[in-house]
Amino acid sequence: MTTLPPSGRIDGPVLLTARWVVGHRDGRHVILDDGVVVFEGDRVVFVGHDYPGAVAARIDYGNAILSPGFVDLDALSDLDTTVLAFDNQPSWRKGRVWPRSYMERAYEMYTQEELAFQKRYAFAQLIRNGVTTALPIASLFYRAWGETDAEFSAAADVAHELGLRVYLGPAYRTGNSYVDDDGRIAFFYDEERGFRSFADSLAFAERIEGLASPLVRAMLAPDRIETCTPDLVRRTADAGRDLDIPVRQHCCQSDLEFTRITATYGMTPLEWLDSLGALDERVLLPHGELVAGTRHVDRPGRDLDILKNAGATLVHCPLVSARHGGFMDSFSKFRAMGVRIGLGTDTWPPDVIQNMQVGIMISRVMDGSIDSVRSEHYFDVATLGGADALRRPDLGRLQAGAKADIIVIDMGHDRIGHVIDPIQTMMMASSGRDVTDVVIDGRFVMVDGQIPGFDATAEQARAQRQFDGLVARYPERTYGHPPVGEIFSSAYPRLGRNA
Numbered sequence: 001m002t003t004l005p006p007s008g009r010i011d012g013p014v015l016l017t018a019r020w021v022v023g024h025r026d027g028r029h030v031i032l033d034d035g036v037v038v039f040e041g042d043r044v045v046f047v048g049h050d051y052p053g054a055v056a057a058r059i060d061y062g063n064a065i066l067s068p069g070f071v072d073l074d075a076l077s078d079l080d081t082t083v084l085a086f087d088n089q090p091s092w093r094k095g096r097v098w099p100r101s102y103m104e105r106a107y108e109m110y111t112q113e114e115l116a117f118q119k120r121y122a123f124a125q126l127i128r129n130g131v132t133t134a135l136p137i138a139s140l141f142y143r144a145w146g147e148t149d150a151e152f153s154a155a156a157d158v159a160h161e162l163g164l165r166v167y168l169g170p171a172y173r174t175g176n177s178y179v180d181d182d183g184r185i186a187f188f189y190d191e192e193r194g195f196r197s198f199a200d201s202l203a204f205a206e207r208i209e210g211l212a213s214p215l216v217r218a219m220l221a222p223d224r225i226e227t228c229t230p231d232l233v234r235r236t237a238d239a240g241r242d243l244d245i246p247v248r249q250h251c252c253q254s255d256l257e258f259t260r261i262t263a264t265y266g267m268t269p270l271e272w273l274d275s276l277g278a279l280d281e282r283v284l285l286p287h288g289e290l291v292a293g294t295r296h297v298d299r300p301g302r303d304l305d306i307l308k309n310a311g312a313t314l315v316h317c318p319l320v321s322a323r324h325g326g327f328m329d330s331f332s333k334f335r336a337m338g339v340r341i342g343l344g345t346d347t348w349p350p351d352v353i354q355n356m357q358v359g360i361m362i363s364r365v366m367d368g369s370i371d372s373v374r375s376e377h378y379f380d381v382a383t384l385g386g387a388d389a390l391r392r393p394d395l396g397r398l399q400a401g402a403k404a405d406i407i408v409i410d411m412g413h414d415r416i417g418h419v420i421d422p423i424q425t426m427m428m429a430s431s432g433r434d435v436t437d438v439v440i441d442g443r444f445v446m447v448d449g450q451i452p453g454f455d456a457t458a459e460q461a462r463a464q465r466q467f468d469g470l471v472a473r474y475p476e477r478t479y480g481h482p483p484v485g486e487i488f489s490s491a492y493p494r495l496g497r498n499a
Contacts, residue, residue, distance in 0.1 A: 008163065008444040008452070012056025013040045016406065016439075018064040020422040023047040024397035029380065031422065037066050039404035042214060042442040047398050061437070063412030065422050068398050069132025069405035069440065070352040071386025073248070073315045074286045074344025077122040077136030077155070078115075079467050082320060082347050084474075087489055092179045094487050095478035096141065102477045103178045103188065109142040109473060114466055116154040121463050122350070123155075123164045124454045129351050129432030132405040132440045133165040133386065133395055135248060135284070137346055140223055141477075142470065146172040146197035147221075149204045156208065156216045162454070163445035165215050165405065167246055167390070170204055172197035173223035174232045177256065179479045185256060191229055198222075198232060202239050209243060214441055218243070224250035225269055226260040230276055237278040246390060248284040248315070249273075252303075253326075258290045270303040274310065281311035284389055286344055288314035288334070289326040304337050313340040313389035316381065318359035320347035331363040332372040342385040343378075351432035352382050353409075360427055375427040408437040 004010065021035030024047070038046035038055065046053075088094045098106065110118070119136070126134050136155065140146065147170035159166045174194030180186045205218035220243075222228050222236050228249070240247035251257070251269050261269045270291065273279050291303045307314065314334065321327050328334065334341060345355055356378040363373040387396030394403045409430060411419055416434075419425045438446040445451065471488070475481045 004444050004447065006452075009442060010057050013038050013045065013053060015051055015055040015058045016061065016066055016408075017058070018061040018066045018408065019411070020064070021047065021066045022068060022398060022423075024068075024399040024402070029376070029383070029397070035066070037398055037406060039406070039439070039442055042404055044398055044402045044404050044406075045400055047400065061408050061410075063410075064436070065409040065411055065426070066398070067130070067407050067409055068383045068396050068402075069407050069438065070130050070382045071133045071342065071390070071396050072126060072131045072345050072350065072352065073135050073284055073313070073342040073386050073389060074137045074317055074346040075122075075126055075131060075134035076138075076345055076347060076350050077134075078118045078138035079121075079463055079470070080348035081139060081141070081470070082323065084471070084488060086323060087491070088487065092183075092185060093479055095474045097185065097479075098141075098176065098178045098477060099479040099481075100178055100180055101481070103176070106144050108144045109470060109477075110466075112150060112154075115151040116158070117462065117466070119151070119155040120158045120162070121459050123158055123162050123166070124451050124456075124459070125348075126350050127162060127164055127438050127440075127446050127451060128435065128449070129345075129349065129353075130407040130409070130435040130438065131164075131345075131350060131352060132407065132438065133167075133390070133392075135167045135219060135246070135344075137221075137286075137344075138171070140171055140173065140176075145193060146170060146201070146223075149200055152204060156213075159216050160213070162451065163215070163440050163443045165440055167217045167219040168204075168208060169219040169221040169248075170197075170201045171221045171223050172201050172232075173227040174229045175227045177226065183479065187226070187260065189229060191231065194229070194232055195235075198235060205239075205243055205245060209245065217245070219246040219248055222247070222249045224253070224257060225273065226257045233273065233276050233278045237276065237280070237283075240282050241280070245282065246284055247282050248286070250287065251285040252290045253287040254290070268303055270306045274306045279306065279310035279312045281391065283310070283312040284315050284342065285312055286315035286346065287317050287321055287326075288328050289321055291329070291334075304334065304339055307339045308337055311340060313342050313385070315342050315344045315389075316359065317344040317346040317355070318362060319345065319351075319355045322358050322362050323347070327362050327366060330366045330372075331359065331377075332367055335377065340385070340389060341381050342389040343382040349432060353426060353430050353432050353434070356382055357427050375421075375424045378427070379423055404439055404442040406439040407435055410434045410436045
């Protein structure tokens with residue numbers, strides 16, 4: 001391995017070679033056997049064979065894949081708490097929805113220092129799993145209301161330190177769901193507070209865009225649609241168009257959301273957003289599980305037509321959806337209709353490869369066909385789909401002129417087994433743990449599995465302590481305030497040393 005300077009950058013052309021290179025020609029990915037990628041500065045200058053020029057450094061990765069970095073449109077950026085709901089339901093009895101008693105005195109459950117740590121810890125994990133462009137997502141369950149400029153300013157600093165390409169935007173809302181005293185789910189709205197939060201997020205976006213950083217850009221991140229009033233949705237859409245930045249809003253993801261929107265407005269969630277003029281090519285919509293015509297109502301094609309015509313992108317998060325018994329119905333149908341689809345992780349681990357694997361398997365089950373979805377369909381979504389959603393033709397592909405966002409996936413160890421096709425074998429046997437090296441914007445941000453300045457063992461221990469502290473406070477925010485032992489079950493009886 002070439003010795004790298006502390007900056008992680010090498011002056012002059014850098015040539016990378018491996019057994020397989022995922023290049024890009026004529027609008028699609030291609031596999032180059034024993035190919036090379038050459039980059040200089042922040043740009044790819046050559047992809048192919050037999051580079052004719054002189055280089056400052058040459059690195060041969062051997063039996064590996066050189067791939068464009070993954071684009072994660074819904075990237076976990078806090079300590080994942082979905083594990084708490086994995087075997088503990090219903091969510092409203094397990095602290096995943098505020099009871100009225102907590103809502104009336106909700107407070108920030110994390111300090112500013114803890115929030116900054118979460119971003120740094122999460123951003124490093126994204127890099128370790130081959131994510132080179134990320135749109136962070138964190139839960140508002142543990143916040144007094146919305147996210148803040150201070151924590152996202154710290155996140156911008158962390159992104160520059162670690163070298164991760166990000167689109168940042170503090171989440172905001174005009175309302176929240178809660179559990180009433182009689183156990184029913186209700187909604188509370190405070191538009192004035194929500195508009196203040198939106199104004200702060202908009203100011204943050206304007207400032208970040210004004211800096212013109214090559215790594216840190218802005219997005220608007222309104223919360224899930226059932227927590228947003230119509231005026232907030234309209235204002236957000238207008239601001240997204242004015243600044244020409246992505247707008248991400250969770251939609252079509254839960255029975256609670258679907259019931260709330262249809263009962264209140266007499267329209268499906270996508271029809272409602274469309275009626276407000278809130279859908280266009282800038283809009284990203286996690287998770288797309290409850291699209292009309294597939295599970296709830298008999299309006300075949302209506303919602304899909306809305307999506308296709310607007311150019312909005314469904315953000316597909318296969319792993320977290322499958323863990324909770326949901327899934328997009330159906331990936332192949334949406335793709336065939338021309339609906340734009342990108343990929344998100346939104347859970348631990350932020351393993352894009354595992355998400356693609358789960359996506360392929362569940363999609364085939366949903367379709368009742370092994371032929372409906374192929375490996376390249378999901379690889380395209382994890383690279384080109386995310387880049388197209390961000391309207392960034394310089395991301396998600398390895399070709400001359402593209403950003404030098406490159407990952408190395410080790411295919412030479414004995415856990416992989418035999419390789420016929422590298423992408424198909426990746427979908428069968430690989431994982432995010434096989435990502436060994438990452439280049440973002442021409443900077444080596446991870447080498448041989450190590451991120452400079454990030455001690456994975458020490459950081460994990462700190463994350464566990466913070467997580468344990470959160471769990472200890474769960475009775476405060478759980479309906480009826482039962483003890484922790486009643487909120488969270490154990491797979492088997494827990495026996496102490498003297499049991």
